[in-house]
Amino acid sequence: MEPHSPEQDIKIVVTGPYNAGKSEFVQKFGTKPINVAVNGTTVGLDFTHDMIENFHVHIFGTPGQDHFKDVQQCVARGASGIIMVIDSTDPSTFSQVEALTKRIKAVCGRVPLIICANKQDKPGALPPEKIKQMLGFKGKVIGTSALRGDGTRTSLVEILKQIKKSQ
Protein backbone atom coordinates (compact mmCIF):
# COMPACT_ATOMS: atom_id res chain seq x y z
CA MET A 1 0.00 0.00 0.00
CA GLU A 2 1.24 3.50 -0.78
CA PRO A 3 2.21 5.66 2.20
CA HIS A 4 -0.46 8.15 3.22
CA SER A 5 0.28 11.49 1.57
CA PRO A 6 -1.25 14.39 3.53
CA GLU A 7 -1.24 16.75 0.53
CA GLN A 8 -4.00 14.63 -0.98
CA ASP A 9 -6.36 15.30 1.92
CA ILE A 10 -8.95 17.95 1.36
CA LYS A 11 -11.75 19.35 3.52
CA ILE A 12 -15.06 20.40 2.00
CA VAL A 13 -17.89 22.02 3.94
CA VAL A 14 -21.54 21.46 3.04
CA THR A 15 -23.67 24.26 4.38
CA GLY A 16 -26.99 25.94 3.65
CA PRO A 17 -30.26 27.00 5.23
CA TYR A 18 -32.28 24.80 7.58
CA ASN A 19 -33.86 21.71 5.97
CA ALA A 20 -32.18 22.22 2.58
CA GLY A 21 -30.83 18.66 2.41
CA LYS A 22 -27.25 19.06 3.69
CA SER A 23 -27.30 15.88 5.78
CA GLU A 24 -28.91 13.90 2.98
CA PHE A 25 -26.15 15.19 0.67
CA VAL A 26 -23.32 14.18 3.00
CA GLN A 27 -24.88 10.74 3.55
CA LYS A 28 -24.37 9.94 -0.12
CA PHE A 29 -20.59 9.63 0.34
CA GLY A 30 -18.33 7.18 2.09
CA THR A 31 -19.24 3.98 3.86
CA LYS A 32 -20.07 5.13 7.39
CA PRO A 33 -21.40 8.70 7.35
CA ILE A 34 -22.05 10.31 10.71
CA ASN A 35 -24.95 12.64 11.51
CA VAL A 36 -25.23 14.30 14.89
CA ALA A 37 -28.90 15.21 14.95
CA VAL A 38 -31.88 15.52 17.26
CA ASN A 39 -35.38 14.92 15.90
CA GLY A 40 -34.08 15.00 12.33
CA THR A 41 -32.27 18.34 12.51
CA THR A 42 -28.48 18.56 12.68
CA VAL A 43 -27.32 19.97 16.00
CA GLY A 44 -23.65 19.06 15.62
CA LEU A 45 -22.32 18.06 12.27
CA ASP A 46 -22.41 15.59 9.43
CA PHE A 47 -19.17 13.89 8.55
CA THR A 48 -17.94 11.37 6.05
CA HIS A 49 -14.91 10.73 3.89
CA ASP A 50 -14.47 9.34 0.42
CA MET A 51 -11.90 8.97 -2.35
CA ILE A 52 -12.80 11.21 -5.26
CA GLU A 53 -10.49 12.04 -8.17
CA ASN A 54 -7.46 10.81 -6.20
CA PHE A 55 -8.28 13.06 -3.28
CA HIS A 56 -9.13 11.82 0.16
CA VAL A 57 -12.07 14.13 0.68
CA HIS A 58 -13.27 14.93 4.20
CA ILE A 59 -16.84 16.15 3.92
CA PHE A 60 -18.29 18.15 6.81
CA GLY A 61 -21.93 19.24 6.99
CA THR A 62 -22.99 22.13 9.21
CA PRO A 63 -26.29 22.61 11.01
CA GLY A 64 -28.65 24.98 9.19
CA GLN A 65 -30.50 26.64 12.02
CA ASP A 66 -29.39 30.17 12.75
CA HIS A 67 -28.95 29.61 16.47
CA PHE A 68 -26.09 27.23 15.63
CA LYS A 69 -23.95 30.00 14.11
CA ASP A 70 -20.95 29.15 16.26
CA VAL A 71 -21.23 25.46 15.44
CA GLN A 72 -21.45 26.29 11.72
CA GLN A 73 -18.17 28.20 11.94
CA CYS A 74 -16.52 25.51 14.04
CA VAL A 75 -17.44 22.83 11.51
CA ALA A 76 -16.45 24.94 8.49
CA ARG A 77 -13.06 26.17 9.73
CA GLY A 78 -10.22 25.31 7.39
CA ALA A 79 -12.32 23.99 4.50
CA SER A 80 -10.85 24.42 1.02
CA GLY A 81 -14.23 24.57 -0.69
CA ILE A 82 -17.86 25.33 0.12
CA ILE A 83 -20.96 23.56 -1.15
CA MET A 84 -24.04 25.66 -0.43
CA VAL A 85 -27.13 23.45 -0.52
CA ILE A 86 -30.47 25.18 -0.95
CA ASP A 87 -34.03 23.89 -1.23
CA SER A 88 -35.19 24.72 -4.75
CA THR A 89 -38.83 24.49 -3.65
CA ASP A 90 -38.46 27.08 -0.88
CA PRO A 91 -37.38 30.48 -2.26
CA SER A 92 -38.21 32.11 1.11
CA THR A 93 -34.88 30.68 2.32
CA PHE A 94 -32.74 32.10 -0.52
CA SER A 95 -32.18 35.40 1.29
CA GLN A 96 -30.18 33.51 3.93
CA VAL A 97 -27.51 32.50 1.44
CA GLU A 98 -25.61 35.80 1.53
CA ALA A 99 -25.25 36.00 5.32
CA LEU A 100 -24.38 32.33 5.53
CA THR A 101 -21.72 32.67 2.83
CA LYS A 102 -20.16 35.57 4.77
CA ARG A 103 -20.21 33.60 7.99
CA ILE A 104 -18.55 30.56 6.45
CA LYS A 105 -15.99 32.55 4.44
CA ALA A 106 -15.02 34.32 7.66
CA VAL A 107 -13.46 31.03 8.77
CA CYS A 108 -12.41 29.52 5.41
CA GLY A 109 -11.25 32.58 3.51
CA ARG A 110 -12.07 33.24 -0.13
CA VAL A 111 -12.28 29.60 -1.20
CA PRO A 112 -14.33 28.27 -4.14
CA LEU A 113 -18.07 28.01 -3.59
CA ILE A 114 -20.76 26.29 -5.60
CA ILE A 115 -24.50 26.17 -5.04
CA CYS A 116 -26.54 22.99 -5.19
CA ALA A 117 -30.13 23.67 -6.17
CA ASN A 118 -31.42 20.68 -4.24
CA LYS A 119 -34.74 18.77 -4.20
CA GLN A 120 -34.98 18.91 -8.00
CA ASP A 121 -37.06 15.72 -7.81
CA LYS A 122 -39.91 17.61 -6.12
CA PRO A 123 -42.74 19.18 -8.07
CA GLY A 124 -42.40 22.96 -8.22
CA ALA A 125 -38.61 22.94 -7.84
CA LEU A 126 -37.14 26.06 -9.44
CA PRO A 127 -34.55 25.22 -12.12
CA PRO A 128 -30.88 25.92 -11.32
CA GLU A 129 -30.60 28.68 -13.97
CA LYS A 130 -33.57 30.51 -12.43
CA ILE A 131 -32.05 30.26 -8.95
CA LYS A 132 -28.70 31.51 -10.23
CA GLN A 133 -30.48 34.54 -11.62
CA MET A 134 -32.56 35.12 -8.46
CA LEU A 135 -29.43 35.01 -6.29
CA GLY A 136 -27.32 37.02 -8.71
CA PHE A 137 -24.67 34.35 -8.23
CA LYS A 138 -21.78 34.36 -10.69
CA GLY A 139 -20.54 30.83 -9.98
CA LYS A 140 -21.83 27.34 -10.70
CA VAL A 141 -25.33 26.30 -9.66
CA ILE A 142 -25.87 22.55 -9.99
CA GLY A 143 -29.27 20.89 -9.80
CA THR A 144 -29.31 18.01 -7.32
CA SER A 145 -31.58 15.55 -5.62
CA ALA A 146 -29.69 14.53 -2.53
CA LEU A 147 -32.51 12.11 -1.80
CA ARG A 148 -31.89 10.19 -5.02
CA GLY A 149 -28.18 10.96 -5.18
CA ASP A 150 -28.57 12.85 -8.45
CA GLY A 151 -25.86 15.45 -9.03
CA THR A 152 -24.17 14.93 -5.67
CA ARG A 153 -20.98 13.40 -7.08
CA THR A 154 -20.93 15.89 -9.96
CA SER A 155 -21.02 18.67 -7.35
CA LEU A 156 -18.08 17.22 -5.43
CA VAL A 157 -16.07 16.79 -8.62
CA GLU A 158 -16.85 20.39 -9.62
CA ILE A 159 -15.72 21.89 -6.31
CA LEU A 160 -12.52 19.79 -6.42
CA LYS A 161 -11.87 21.03 -9.94
CA GLN A 162 -12.28 24.65 -8.81
CA ILE A 163 -10.02 24.09 -5.80
CA LYS A 164 -7.29 22.54 -7.98
CA LYS A 165 -7.56 25.47 -10.38
CA SER A 166 -7.31 28.05 -7.59
CA GLN A 167 -4.18 26.52 -6.05
Ligand SMILES: Nc1nc2c(ncn2[C@@H]2O[C@H](COP(=O)(O)OP(=O)(O)OP(=O)(O)O)[C@@H](O)[C@H]2O)c(=O)[nH]1
Ligand atom coordinates in the same frame (compact mmCIF):
# COMPACT_ATOMS: atom_id res chain seq x y z
N1 LIG B 1 -37.62 15.13 -2.09
C1 LIG B 1 -36.43 15.41 -1.57
N2 LIG B 1 -36.27 15.48 -0.25
C2 LIG B 1 -35.04 15.78 0.24
C3 LIG B 1 -33.93 16.01 -0.59
N3 LIG B 1 -32.87 16.28 0.19
C4 LIG B 1 -33.31 16.21 1.45
N4 LIG B 1 -34.63 15.90 1.50
C5 LIG B 1 -35.48 15.74 2.67
O1 LIG B 1 -35.60 17.01 3.32
C6 LIG B 1 -35.59 16.84 4.73
C7 LIG B 1 -34.41 17.61 5.32
O2 LIG B 1 -33.19 17.00 4.85
P1 LIG B 1 -31.85 17.10 5.69
O3 LIG B 1 -30.80 16.46 4.87
O4 LIG B 1 -32.04 16.65 7.08
O5 LIG B 1 -31.68 18.67 5.68
P2 LIG B 1 -30.57 19.55 6.42
O6 LIG B 1 -30.24 20.65 5.50
O7 LIG B 1 -29.46 18.68 6.87
O8 LIG B 1 -31.39 20.09 7.66
P3 LIG B 1 -30.80 20.79 9.03
O9 LIG B 1 -29.61 20.02 9.45
O10 LIG B 1 -31.96 20.68 9.99
O11 LIG B 1 -30.51 22.20 8.66
C8 LIG B 1 -35.51 15.33 4.97
O12 LIG B 1 -36.81 14.84 5.13
C9 LIG B 1 -34.87 14.81 3.69
O13 LIG B 1 -35.17 13.46 3.43
C10 LIG B 1 -34.11 15.93 -2.01
O14 LIG B 1 -33.21 16.11 -2.83
N5 LIG B 1 -35.38 15.63 -2.43
Ligand SMILES: [Mg+2]
Ligand atom coordinates in the same frame (compact mmCIF):
# COMPACT_ATOMS: atom_id res chain seq x y z
MG1 LIG C 1 -28.66 18.41 8.67
